[in-house]
Amino acid sequence: MVRLVLLSVLLLISLLTLFTAPAYYLWLLAVMVGEYGLLFIGGTLIILASGWLTKSRYNALGTCVGMLALALLMLPIVEAYTIAQKLPNQMQRELNLKNLNHEKPFSLLRLFKRDPQSTPKVLTYVTYSDTNLTLDYYAAKTAAKRPCILVVHGGSWSSGDSKQLPELNTILAAKGYQVASINYRLAPKWHNPAPVEDVRAALTYLTSHADELKIDTSQFVLLGRSAGAQIALLAAYTLKNTGIKGVVNFYGPADMVWGYSLPAPKLVMDSRRVMENYLGGTYTQVPKNYKTSSPIEYIDSGSVPTLTIHGANDALVAYEHSRRLNDKLQKNGISHFWLKLPWATHGFDHHLNGPGGQLSSYAVLTFLNGVVPVK
Structure with a gap:
């Protein structure tokens, strides 16, 4: 029994x-x-x-x-294996890639391995009258200037920090990319667009220190997770910085107006309260803030290439956000790819050697190899 x-x-x-x-x-x-x-x-x-x-x-x-x-x-393993068989050709075709990633998207042996980590250097990148902001810098072993990946952490805009999920940062640095994982001003004390302004400040700092940090300032890519993905997308589409060559979106809310209209189950998260803290009120009180914080509102023919990664079983940020983002990118003719993971939920990339972690890290490296290749 x-x-x-x-x-x-x-x-x-x-x-x-x-x-x-x-x-x-x-x-x-x-x-x-x-x-x-x-x-x-x-x-x-x-x-x-x-x-x-x-x-x-x-x-x-x-x-x-x-x-x-x-x-x-066993379903996630089987589905990951199936997706992996088609993923290289799909990404090459949809992103029109010339620089190919010859690594395997998925390996059963990697399921038994531990995720890598390294210790970054902490740098203060901006000083405001009421706070200082730092970033964690993962330096590639190179004497030449290299592309830089600016990472924006998740945490419902009110928590989390630059130490979040450092494993991918370690992998990217090992592949020759400079990586800067930033802290930004958090809700409810600060509201949008404060985090986007922080991304701008970080780009300014990294550019002004490019010689000592070995950064190619013409090759930045923004990468964000969850709330950080909303910030990364918004910054990539609105800052109009010619050095930004792409953006990576891990399960981010792309349509804040729609997202407020259909919140997550309260037993999972009070998503309306989270958004109100970030945007300074309800949709009825500050409707403009919801629209201006929606990345899809700023997509046009000049937007940067975009990689989206989202699990269909996401309990915190609806899968529909990525569908809407994908449609808008498609309509505007923007180079983009959407990696769909049928079994995965929010935060699946906590383990980069898991089924979703392997596929997502492969997709990120393949995307970067296409938009900001390491030479």
Whole structure:
């Protein structure tokens, strides 16, 4: 009976690979199930094998339940493998790439590896009357000037910092890119467009210190996650800095007006309150702020190439944001690519050696290799 109960719990957990998590802690569990699935698969196999050691009238039923759980737990790996077979050709075709990424998008062996990390240098990039802002600088090992990736962290515009998810920064620096992960002014004390102004200040600092930091100031790419992706997209489309050659959007809210009209389930996050803190009021009170903070409002024929990465089971930022962004980019003839991950939820890239983490890091490196290649 205990075996059947445990396998039934694992079956319920495995459903998070198919359905969006309905509550905050289930969302956190969904990240684990999708990207650290080997742990759950191993546990399921052990419990299934225990059926050979004990006799119970529930053994057959438990085995059926366990096999179904096992199949669902393996779904992210199977889907990642399937996507990986087509991804290189799709990105080459849709982005018209000349510089190809010859690495494998997905490897079963990488599922067993740990994510890399390195220690960055902390630099103060702007001093305001009421605060100082710093960035974490991951330097490439090079004597020549290299493209620079400016990273904007997530955290609902009110939390998080430049230390968030450093693994990709480490990988990019190892590939020859300079990486600057910035802190920015947070809500509710500061409202939009303060973070975009901080991105501008960071670009100014990096440009003025380009010689010592070995930065090619004609080759910046902005990269953001969640709330940070909204900031990165908005900055990329509005700053009109000729040095910005592209933007990478990890599951960011692109249409703030639409997003306010259809909030996330409150058991997951009070997304309306989050947006009100960032924009200074409700949509009724400050409608202009919602429109001017929506990246899709600024896309035109001169917008920079865009890479979007989003999981279909995102519980915090609706998948619809990326569809709307993709449509607007398509209509304006902007070079773009949307990596769709059917099983993944918000924050799936917490583990870069997981199924979604592998595909997303490959997509980022391939995109960068196309818009700001390391020479």
